[in-house]
Amino acid sequence: MTQDNVVKTAASVGILMLETRFPRILGDIGNPQTWPFPVHYRMVRGATVDKVVCDDPRSLTKAFIKAGRELVQMGCAGITTSCGFLSLIQDEVKEALGVPVATSSLMQVPMVQRLLPKGRRVGILTISANTLTPVHLVAAGVHPQTPVVGTESGRYFSQAILSDTPDLDIAACRLDLIGAAQTLIHSCPDVGAIVLECTNMAPYAHDIHIATGLPVYSIYNFVSWFQSGLSPRIF
Numbered sequence: 356m357t358q359d360n361v362v363k364t365a366a367s368v369g370i371l372m373l374e375t376r377f378p379r380i381l382g383d384i385g386n387p388q389t390w391p392f393p394v395h396y397r398m399v400r401g402a403t404v405d406k407v408v409c410d411d412p413r414s415l416t417k418a419f420i421k422a423g424r425e426l427v428q429m430g431c432a433g434i435t436t437s438c439g440f441l442s443l444i445q446d447e448v449k450e451a452l453g454v455p456v457a458t459s460s461l462m463q464v465p466m467v468q469r470l471l472p473k474g475r476r477v478g479i480l481t482i483s484a485n486t487l488t489p490v491h492l493v494a495a496g497v498h499p500q501t502p503v504v505g506t507e508s509g510r511y512f513s514q515a516i517l518s519d520t521p522d523l524d525i526a527a528c529r530l531d532l533i534g535a536a537q538t539l540i541h542s543c544p545d546v547g548a549i550v551l552e553c554t555n556m557a558p559y560a561h562d563i564h565i566a567t568g569l570p571v572y573s574i575y576n577f578v579s580w581f582q583s584g585l586s587p588r589i590f
Contacts, residue, residue: 366393367585368578369426371419371436373402377516378523382558384437384574389557392582395431397422404517407438408483416444420451427452432585435578439552440487442495457581460552460574461495467548467572468498475547478539479503480532480563482513482553502546504539506531506553516555525558532559533566540567548572 372385379385387394399422402415419441423434433455434448442459449456461479468477479497481487484505492499506513509531511524540546548570549563557573564571 366395366430367432368392368582369395369397369423369429369431369434370578371422371426371434372396372398373404373407373437374398374400375404375519376521377519377555378521380523380525380558382560382575384435384554384557384578389575390578390582392586395426395429397426404438404519408440408517409486411443412438412441413443413447416447419444419448423448423452423456427454433457433581435574435581437554437574439481439495439554439574440491442491445494455581455585457577459491459495460550460554460572460577461492461497463572463577464492464495464497464501464550467550467570471547474545476543476545477501478543478546478549480535480539480549480551480553480556481505482516482555483507487552502539502543504535504542506535508538509534516553529559529562532556532563536563536567540569 370384382389399418401418426434434452435457439459439461442461445458448458464477479501481503484503485507487503489499492501511527512531515523536549551557551560551573554574557575560571560573
């Protein structure tokens with residue numbers, strides 16, 4: 356068996372990536388060193404951040420299905436994506452691929468809500484509150500009145516990711532995420548946990564937790580849980 360074949364057998368999760376050029380730092384879904392297990396990647400041609408976040412990603416459904424089929428053919432037992440806005444194509448992709456599919460970090464919200472005591476609710480941080488609609492939330496099984504705060508009013512993070520800059524100021528991103536989280540809990544004091552819609556926010560989850568004192572759930576949590584079912588640990 357070749358080394359390449361070993362990798363294909365070991366990788367349970369296939370990740371459908373947007374077509375981007377910004378750095379994939381440690382903690383980002385697109386950095387293979389983020390994961391304590393092997394993963395496979397497939398870039399979806401034409402699926403830019405602008406088209407997925409600021410437009411309607413449903414126009415790209417066929418392209419995501421095509422790339423997803425390639426990952427399934429390589430041996431991936433489950434498929435995820437690199438943008439929470441892709442909740443809109445969850446149903447179409449899972450039916451087409453015939454394997455478990457987790458398109459969006461937002462799909463965690465109902466489960467996290469069940470964990471919280473009475474009087475507390477989940478809050479969402481997103482890269483673009485202006486374009487994250489109730490339709491996106493409902494597609495992920497999220498109550499449409501769930502509080503949402505975006506990072507658009509920050510100085511750097513949203514602008515850098517949405518414009519797909521080739522460089523990334525990590526310290527500036529961190530400050531924007533902390534600022535948005537603080538805005539969320541100040542505007543909604545009943546928030547008891549935070550879910551990060553954007554997969555590029557995962558590297559800052561710990562910083563948000565320290566700043567707010569709240570549990571923070573990201574695509575890292577979601578895919579780690581997802582993979583643990585696709586390939587259960589041997590005890």
